Amino acid sequence: MTDVLVVGAGPTGLTLACDLARRGVDVRIIDKSAEFPHGSRGKGLSPRTLEVLDDLGVIDETLAGGVTHLPHRRYRGTQVISEADPEAGREPTDEIPYPVGLMIPQWRVERILRGRLAGFGVEVERGTELTALDQDADGVTAAGIRARYLAACDGGRSTVRKVLGLRLRGETPDVQLMAVGDVEVDGLTRDAWHQWFTPAGGIMLCPLPGTASFQVQTSHELDGNGNPLEPTLERFQQTFDRIAAVPGVRLHNLTWRSTYRVQVRMVDRLQTGRVFLAGDAAHVHPIAGGLGMNTGIQDAYNLGWKLGLVVRGHAAGRLLETYARERLPIASQLLSITSEVLDLVLDAIRREGGGLDADAARDLSQLALKYPWSRLSRQHVTRPDGPQAGDRMPDGKTGDGRLFDLLRGPHFTLLGPPVVKDETSDLVKAHVIEGSDTLTLVRPDGYVGLIAGPTDLDAVRRYLHDL
Structure with a gap:
């Protein structure tokens, strides 16, 4: 029996497989295609997705394969009528190292992730199609493989979703193909x-x-x-x-x-027993805003650390329930945003000089996404500034270098005054931050799990115990 079977080797499935493999989870990944895709398809990565790829150790190769600040040039015949860089003026800061999206063809993102996965000794099993699955109290059987858990990352036409009897609910806007x-x-x-x-x-x-x-x-x-x-x-x-x-x-x-039809749809559940849905298998976005591929990658990033802890015996199975409780509201929110962006763009292109940068005023970076409602977000003390429980942990400079360098890896990260120095364990890496007046426990996916008083190590231990 393998630990996790990932169905679908697009960006979502590959991200999940990489995240699981680096945690020592026995993972197999299958795809029904006999050959790897070569079409560009999705072609943009958001700043938050770039942070995910930084954590997975492939950011340099990703940035080298793409381009930023590509201007939008609009014409009437041969005449240029307007030109704009939708992300002009956005420069890296200590807190936000990747302030703009990266233009990169999807096939290259997949190739980079496959290379990272191969470094863990895992290869995509091509030409392996799932047509049915059976699950019981101990695992899932599909495509001749027995696994403790199955993750459906097999796209908008997901076979797994159909086998489970789940529907993509929503609408198909009256937009031309x-x-x-x-x-x-x-x-x-x-x-x-x-x-x-x-x-x-x-x-x-x-x-x-x-x-x-x-x-x-x-x-x-x-x-x-x-x-x-x-x-x-x-x-x-x-x-x-x-x-x-x-x-x-x-x-x-x-x-x-290919032919693309605008869809605005999502399932109403992301987990059925031991089977999870992620990416386009769970929610299909309009192309405007470029959030589809990015949301799938971040689904995988949310699910990966939770599956890893449960499979390796560090957490109870109920931790997996937080995947849907955190990601379903995010998917719904992003569907609303991409629908609104689509309307903005369609309205703009009807006016002379208008174009795809009609969404420039919107924050499509995904850096502001947060989970304040989650039971994994605990705020024991208030503070007037800085990240709160459930927020993305920003980058920054520390005495040991970049904060992201301390966060990188499959562990929780505890930041605080010198009292934390003896708290490093199999699950947690502790780092003293000079001048810190709180304890900050950062989840493996880079979101703040706990804010506690500067000596309240019991709160940290209770948090980890409650997993």
Whole structure:
């Protein structure tokens, strides 16, 4: 019997598998595809997701594979009518080392995470499809594998979700289908996200860093009855010529294509017995705001440390109930945000000069997400500033270097005055912070679990005991 079977090797499943493997959990990860995906699909990582990847030890490779501050350039034909960097002026600080999102194709994120996972001796088992599962009091059997727990990270068309009889509830907004593809382009520079919006439709071409390709996003060409036609290279070119009408721009070498329909849906539960849902298997977001892939990665980050503690006997099974209690409200909140952003963008592109940066005023960094309602958030003393229980723990400078360097790893981190120096254990690493007047216990996923008085070590011990 393996400890955890992860179904689906996209960003969510790979993040979960990496987090479990580094905790010494016996994990297997399967995917029904015979080959690894090569399409760009999602192409942006939020600042909070970059912090997750920092903790997983892959931040340098991730940053090297992407680009920040890519301006949005809008045209009428050949004329540039506006240009904007939606994240202009956002610079790194001690507390926020990654203040802006990173443009990076999804296939590269997956490749980086697969490499990290391989470092733990775990490989994706390709061409392995789950068609049914059976669970009992001791475990789950699926795809010929027996596991103590199963995590469904198998996307919006999740087989696991369907087998469990769970539904994605919500709506399909009355928004036209979008054709998406990866193409090479002659006649356009790679220094901006090129965008054309007209009453006849829109087309956008975004350079994919580290490649020769652009991601093209456009409205579909239609047949004589008004039905959308399958996207092809010829039709992408036809759409560009019809909407942009820029001479000398030629699209070629189409390597991936897809059709995207806006969905705003989520399940009403993330756990059924020993089976958990994460990412698109649990909630499907509009493309606006780019929060879908990021929310899935953070689902995995929340679930991973809890499964790790339970599997290794450091926590009771009821800890796993906090996964849904923390992440379902977040998913609902983010669905509302992405729906509002979609409305903003659709309204903006109808006006001359408007575009995707209509959401620039919104905080899509996910740095402000918190769990103050969780039973894992305990505030024993009040303090006028600084993070509170349930908040993300910011980075900062300490006598030992960056605070994130102290947090990195599968452990809890206890920060406080010299009284903490003897509190390091198998679960906790303690660090003296000069001038600290409270005890701060940071969860393995970087959120503050406990704020207590400067000598109240009993509160820390009760917190850990109650796990």
